[in-house]
Amino acid sequence: MDVSQYLEIFIDETREHLQTLSEQLLILEKEPENADTINEIFRAAHSLKGMAGTMGYKVMQELTHKMEDVFSEVRNGKKKVDANIVDLLFKGLDRLESILDSIVTEGNEGDDNCQDLIDQLLAVINNDAAPAAPAAPAKKKGGKKKEAAAATAEATATAEATATADSDKEKFRSFTYADFESHAIVNAIDEGMHAYGITVYVQESCLLKAARAFLVFKKLEELGTIAKSEPSTQDIEDEKFDLHFSMAFLSKESIDKIKEGIMNVSEIETCYIAELDKETVLKASVGEAQESDEAEEAKEEAKTETPAAAATPAQQKPAAGATASKPVVNRSVRVDIEKLDDLMNLVSELIIAKNGLVSFSNAEQEARSITAGFNDQIEYLERITTNLHQSVMKVRMVPLESVFNRFPRMIRDCSKKLDKKMELYITGEETELDRTVIDEIGDPLTHLLRNSADHGIESAEERKKYGKPEVGTISLNAYQEGNNVVIEVSDDGGGINVEKVKNKAIEKGIVTKEQAEVMSDKEAIDLLFRPSFSTAEKVSDLSGRGVGLDVVKTNIEKLGGDVEVKSVLHEGSSFIVRLPLTLAIIQSLMVTIGTEKYAIPLGSIQTIEDIPVSDIKYVQSSEVIHLRGSVIPLVRLNEVLDIESSKDKNDNLTVVIVSKGDKLAGFVVDDLIGQQEIVIKSISKYIDTPKMISGATILGDGEVALILDVNTLV
């Protein structure tokens, strides 16, 4: 049975179910009586088991089955949720996740048969399960679902007694045959085949009904020919059927063999098969739906070789290609990231082409040779490219939720391990970021949160001493700020002891005593991000902040972002991560400095000012300006970039005021060109690019302009 085409769906859905389970378990731990939660868990576990069984992942199935049994005990009120059970279930989830990882990477479940966990789960179930519990022990075999016990019993019973009981369940008996159908059936019977009526019931919980039906059809086609199906094969493929479908089937095989074949497909509740005779078929074909009561008919028909009914209408055969399951509610589309990247590149090209057109039109304008229509076209093109860009970017955007959702569990584990009480509060998980950033941001955030839990939050006694609530608070906030997304990890713990950090740095020989004395708190905190600092921290009794922080910083900078730390001793600290919203195309202000052109990302620009030279003041011998109540340091870009300014010393200054968080700076430029949408290109590694250059872009005239990194310059 080839299920590989469903593997991707399986992996995605399993991830979703595991996530639901994890979330709901966390709720359950706090509110053990919450019936909704229990039901939700039960549903997820049940689907998970069904899917694993379908895909033939036995260990996974067995494990979920046992977990489901535990949930079922809980649901039936036979068990109380306690810490022990929750821990065990979490362990189960971890194991399931590692099995899933193994399926993704190795293509199989791996060697772990999880027997230890299964035994533990069994122990929980058997331990004090009420004797009346019909649930677990009755069905130990993996693969068979465990429905509400009564329904199962009934189903099996009726399945046994196909011919006699429940004739209204044998839906095929109410078939109306078209002329050609009845003709085909009669012919086949004449040629020595058996004609059977089959009604297959799929399980209520079945997720891939169409897929199941397809497998049934496939099996049947191996054994014979399907003369008729109701609903039609097309409807079945589209999943337009309830829980059952019926067929008229021509085969030389025995009922038992066919039945076995059908029941081998998983998630099939039961199936009813009876042999049809010519008369019934013919009667039904005249249009009278007949309730015939014939049981198993004579099988004395000789089993001679016959060409399988050529009369089978072609459209009745399930098209092998169109078998992917189509869930009724389709809320999300999963798109291959590579396809998006291609689309993205195309858009980039389009923008370059557009820029070329713009500069061409500017150049020609003086010649007055251009009609207004040409400009209209350019505006139109511009609107399209901007829209196209935006919608492509939107497709690439993923809410941070997909990263954040693993953290509550992590903090819970940390809390247990460290024996400290803490709560995690998350806001802004709906904030969206580019997919590529999302993929990379998980590890740094995990690190920062662990850091807060481990080193930030103090022990309960210490917290009492400082008059803080016993339960520590860690908060994870995300929000958008201009072209950046800001993620804050803060705690109300002990904060960073700057003096200790300084001492440690002196001890490690990173700074001298003299340097340390003049160091501002902020500079001292920045020491934590030094690579050499982190290793020192592990063995120290210092608050410990710093372990691997350099890695966090490097990772975030690789994404074009930066990290800032704010800390107040005994009140807590927060790590502020700032990330660019998009990576590929940005709006920028083009400026000239000397003869060179540079791009400044528009997102970080506050205002542009014209400042007389006389307004420049000096603070600690560096230039500042006083603007609307704030003192803003000036950055002479021509000096930073080694360019000779084309401006006279006494001219007014053109100052671009930029911001990084709440810090401002004024970039002195020679001239402004204007706003432009630019495509960011990376510069190859051969050439030593200074940090203040974040990339390059290609202008409309084909020249390259460099993009200034505001974050390093401020």
Added chain:
Amino acid sequence: MAEVNANLESKQYIVVNLGNEHYGIDIKYIDNIVRMQNITRVPKSQEYFKGVINLRGEVIPVMSLRLRFGLEADQYAKDTRILILKPESHGAIGIIVDSVKEVLTLDNDSIEKPSSKNASDDKLVFLSGVGKNGDELISILNILGVIEDKEDE
């Protein structure tokens, strides 16, 4: 004591001029040869990098071979060319040369490994041998040595 390579295979080289000297570059590294164009300076980069250019939508760094070899700076003329090199598993890079002379086929036999006697040590990194073509001597460039920045000044 030049070690002679017994291998009879031959390779094609692009011969470029730098002042009076001829340099050969294995043709497999050459992606393209383009005319001199505007180069955007990258501040604070290595001395011998002139900046970056746009080659069909890609931003490619360009190095001056003259400055790399410690010769006097380029005088751009109508023969000045930028050779775009694409070493395997590396991104493209351009090098500026005075002119491109010809494509030459050299037997591996006719290439002598440079000996430390007749070349200064830092030049040794850049050369993989010296080829003979009639009376001319052609220095075969070790491209990876040229573009990789090992001995940072």
